[in-house]
Amino acid sequence: MSKRHLLALYGNFEEAEAVVQELRNATIKGFDVNDDMIVKSPIEHPEVERFLGDKPVYVQWFTLVGALLGGILGFSLISGAQANFYMQLKGGKPIVPFPPNFVLTYEMFILGGVFITILGFLICAGLPAKRSPLYSTKVSVDNIAILVEADESAISELKAIFTKHKALEIQEEAGK
Amino acid sequence: MKDIREDIAWAKINQDVMKSLENPRKLYWVILFLALAAFGFGVGCEIYQYRTGMGVENVNNPQVWGLYIATFIFWIGMSHSGTLLSAILHLMHADWRKPIYRFAEAMTTFSLMTAGLFVMVHIGRLWQFYYSLPYPNDRGIWPNFQSPLLWDAMAIFTYLSSSVLFLFVGMIPDLAIARDNMQPGWRQKLYTLLALGWEGTDRQWRNFRVTYLTIACFLIPLAVSVHSIVASDFAMSQQPGWHVTSFPPYFVAGALYSGCAAIITLFIILRYVFRFETYMTLPILKKIVRLTFAIAMVWTYLNAVEFAAVWYSHDEASKAVLIQKMTGTYAPFWWGMIFCGSVVPLVFAFKRFQTNIPVLFAVSLLLNLGMWLERWMIVAPTFSHGYYPWTWDHEQWPSLVAWGMVFASFGWFTLLFMIFCKVFPSVSMYEVKEMVYHRTLHLKKSENAEQGAH
Numbered sequence: 001m002s003k004r005h006l007l008a009l010y011g012n013f014e015e016a017e018a019v020v021q022e023l024r025n026a027t028i029k030g031f032d033v034n035d036d037m038i039v040k041s042p043i044e045h046p047e048v049e050r051f052l053g054d055k056p057v058y059v060q061w062f063t064l065v066g067a068l069l070g071g072i073l074g075f076s077l078i079s080g081a082q083a084n085f086y087m088q089l090k091g092g093k094p095i096v097p098f099p100p101n102f103v104l105t106y107e108m109f110i111l112g113g114v115f116i117t118i119l120g121f122l123i124c125a126g127l128p129a130k131r132s133p134l135y136s137t138k139v140s141v142d143n144i145a146i147l148v149e150a151d152e153s154a155i156s157e158l159k160a161i162f163t164k165h166k167a168l169e170i171q172e173e174a175g176k
Numbered sequence: 177m178k179d180i181r182e183d184i185a186w187a188k189i190n191q192d193v194m195k196s197l198e199n200p201r202k203l204y205w206v207i208l209f210l211a212l213a214a215f216g217f218g219v220g221c222e223i224y225q226y227r228t229g230m231g232v233e234n235v236n237n238p239q240v241w242g243l244y245i246a247t248f249i250f251w252i253g254m255s256h257s258g259t260l261l262s263a264i265l266h267l268m269h270a271d272w273r274k275p276i277y278r279f280a281e282a283m284t285t286f287s288l289m290t291a292g293l294f295v296m297v298h299i300g301r302l303w304q305f306y307y308s309l310p311y312p313n314d315r316g317i318w319p320n321f322q323s324p325l326l327w328d329a330m331a332i333f334t335y336l337s338s339s340v341l342f343l344f345v346g347m348i349p350d351l352a353i354a355r356d357n358m359q360p361g362w363r364q365k366l367y368t369l370l371a372l373g374w375e376g377t378d379r380q381w382r383n384f385r386v387t388y389l390t391i392a393c394f395l396i397p398l399a400v401s402v403h404s405i406v407a408s409d410f411a412m413s414q415q416p417g418w419h420v421t422s423f424p425p426y427f428v429a430g431a432l433y434s435g436c437a438a439i440i441t442l443f444i445i446l447r448y449v450f451r452f453e454t455y456m457t458l459p460i461l462k463k464i465v466r467l468t469f470a471i472a473m474v475w476t477y478l479n480a481v482e483f484a485a486v487w488y489s490h491d492e493a494s495k496a497v498l499i500q501k502m503t504g505t506y507a508p509f510w511w512g513m514i515f516c517g518s519v520v521p522l523v524f525a526f527k528r529f530q531t532n533i534p535v536l537f538a539v540s541l542l543l544n545l546g547m548w549l550e551r552w553m554i555v556a557p558t559f560s561h562g563y564y565p566w567t568w569d570h571e572q573w574p575s576l577v578a579w580g581m582v583f584a585s586f587g588w589f590t591l592l593f594m595i596f597c598k599v600f601p602s603v604s605m606y607e608v609k610e611m612v613y614h615r616t617l618h619l620k621k622s623e624n625a626e627q628g629a630h
Contacts, residue, residue: 017495023617034381038377038378038379039377039378040375040376040377040378041378041381042186042376042609043607043609043610043613044384044385044604044606044610045381048339048378048381049382052378055378055379055382056384057382057386059383059386059387059390060386063390078321081318081319081321082321084318092216095198097322098512100321100322100327101218101321103327103401103405104321104326104327104330106401107327107330107331107334107398107401108330108340110334110394110397110398111274111333111334111337111338113390113394114334114337114338114341114342114391114394114395115199115341117387117390117391117394118341118345118387118391120371120384120387121345121383121384121387124379124383125380125382125383125384125387126380127348127372127373127374127380128372128373129372129373129374129375130373131375133372133454135375137356137357139375139376140190140352140353140356140376141186141187141190141353142185142186142187142609
C-alpha cells in the first residue's frame with residue numbers, strides 16, 4: 001500500500017506531547033509510532049526526548065575512535081620520522097623521546113577527536129539532508145511539528161487525532 | 177536593570193536578529209571603512225617590505241622581528257576567551273552565555289587568522305614560507321619535533337580548525353532559521369547550503385547536543401595547551417627573562433584577560449551597531465566585567481610571581497633584564513603595562529562602573545593596550561639586553577612600516593569580524609529562545625511553589 005505524509009503544527013510542547021501519547025496508545029493499522037513519526041522543534045528540547053523515549057546516540061563512539069586514531073597516527077608519524085636516525089643526528093640523545101612527543105600526540109588526539117566527532121554527527125544526524133516531503137518554516141520560529149508517514153488507510157485516523165488536539169495547521173502530502 | 181524578558185515572542189527574536197543582517201546602524205559602515213583603510217595601509221607596508229627587504233623595519237639584531245612576534249602572541253591571546261569561555265560556560269549550563277557566545281567564538285577564529293599572518297610577516301622572505309612547514313621532505317630539512325615552535329604550529333592549527341568547526345556546528349540551527357526567513361537571493365542560497373538541510377528533527381537535536389558537548393570538552397584543554405605552548409616558545413629557551421617556570425599559566429591568564437577585555441569592547445560595539453540592546457543586556461555585561469576583573473587579579477598575581485621568581489633567583493642576567501624593563505628605554509611601556517593591566521581594571525570593582533558603557537568601553541580598550549604592551553615587554557627587552565653585553569642595543573625603534581603592519585592587523589581583524597556579523601547571525605537565535613524558555617519554566621515553577629506554600 002502506498003505511504004503518505006502528514007504534518008501537524010502545534011504552538012506548545014504540552015499539546016504536542018499529548019498527541020504523541022495518544023498516537024502511542026492508539027493502535028493504528030499501517031502506522032508504527034516508533035518508526036513513522038518525527039518531531040521537529042525550534043529548540044533543543046529535553047521534553048521531546050522524554051516523550052519520545054530514549055533513543056541511542058552513537059556520536060561518542062566516533063569521538064573515541066577519532067581521538068585514538070589521531071593520537072596513534074600522530075605518535076607514529078613523529079616517531080617514524082625520528083626513527084630515521086641516519087638523517088637526523090641525535091648525538092646520543094634518545095631517538096624517540098617520549099616527553100616532547102607527548103605534546104604533539106596530545107594535539108593530534110584532540111584534532112582526530114574533533115574531526116571524527118563532526119563526521120559522526122553528520123552521519124548520525126543524517127546531514128546533509130534533503131528537504132522532507134512536508135516542511136513548515138514555522139518550525140524555525142516557534143511551532144512544534146509532528147511529521148508522520150502512514151498507509152493511505154491510516155491517514156484519516158491520524159488526522160482526526162491531530163485535529164482533536166487543536167493542531168494549528170495540518171499539511172497533507174498529495175496522493176500518488 | 178533590564179534583562180532578557182521572559183515574555184519576548186520567539187518570532188521577534190528571529191526578526192530582530194535577521195534585521196541585523198540587513199540593516200545595521202551607519203556606524204557599521206564607518207567601522208568597516210576605517211578597518212579597510214587600516215588593512216589597506218598594512219598591505220602597502222607589507223608589499224614595501226617584501227620588495228625592499230626586512231631592513232625597512234628599521235630594527236636589526238638583536239631586536240629583529242620582536243614587534244611582529246609580540247603582536248602574534250597578542251592575537252593568539254585574544255583568541256582565547258571566545259571559544260574557551262563559550263565551552264566552559266556551556267559545560268556549566270550558564271544561560272547568560274547564549275546571546276554572546278557566537279560573536280566571541282567568531283572573535284577566536286578571526287584572531288587566530290590574524291595571528292597566522294604575523295608568522296608569515298616576521299619571516300620577511302615570504303616566498304620561502306614553505307620551508308617552515310613542518311613535514312619531512314627531500315630538501316633534507318627535518319622538522320624538529322622537540323621544538324616548541326613546531327608544537328605551536330600544530331596547536332594553533334588544531335585550535336583554529338576546531339574553533340571553526342565548533343562555531344559552525346553551533347550555528348547550523350540558526351543557518352536553517354536564516355534560510356527559512358531570508359528573501360531569495362545569494363544569502364538564501366548560502367544559508368541553504370550551510371544549513372545542510374537542518375529541520376530540527378528529534379534525531380538531529382539529539383546528535384547535535386552530544387556533538388556540541390563533546391567538542392566543548394575537547395576545546396577546553398586544547399585552548400589551555402595552545403597558550404601554554406606559546407609560552408613554551410619562550411620559557412624553554414635559555415634567554416634571560418624568558419626562562420621562567422610560571423610562564424605557561426601566566427600566558428594563559430594573560431590570554432583569557434585580553435580575550436575578555438575584547439569581548440567587552442565587541443559587546444558594546446555590536447550592541448549599538450546592530451541594535452542588540454534587548455539581547456546583549458547590561459546584566460550580561462556585568463557578568464563579563466566581573467569575570468574580567470577576577471582574571472585581571474589572577475594576571476596581576478602571576479606577574480608578581482614572575483618578578484619575585486626572577487628577583488630572588490639570583491640569576492643576574494634575568495635580574496638585569498627586569499631592571500632594564502623598569503628603568504631603561506622600555507620603562508614607560510613597562511609601567512604602562514602595569515598601569516593598564518593591574519591598576520585600570522580596579523575600576524571594575526566599583527558597582528556603578530560595571531554597567532557604565534562609555535567607561536567600560538574606554539577601560540576595555542586600555543586593558544587590551546596593556547595586554548599588547550605585556551607581549552611587547554616580554555619579547556623586546558630580552559632581545560635588547562641578552563646574555564652578551566656587546567649585543568645590547570636599547571635604542572632601536574621600529575619604523576612606520578612595522579607599526580603599519582601592527583595597526584593593519586587590527587583593521588584586518590575588524591574587517592573579518594564585521595563582515596561575519598553582517599553575513600551570519602551574531603546572536604544565537606535558537607539559544608536565546610532556549611534561554612527564554614528555561615526562564616519561563618523556572619518562573620512557572622517558582623509561582624507554583626509559592627502557591628503551594630500558601
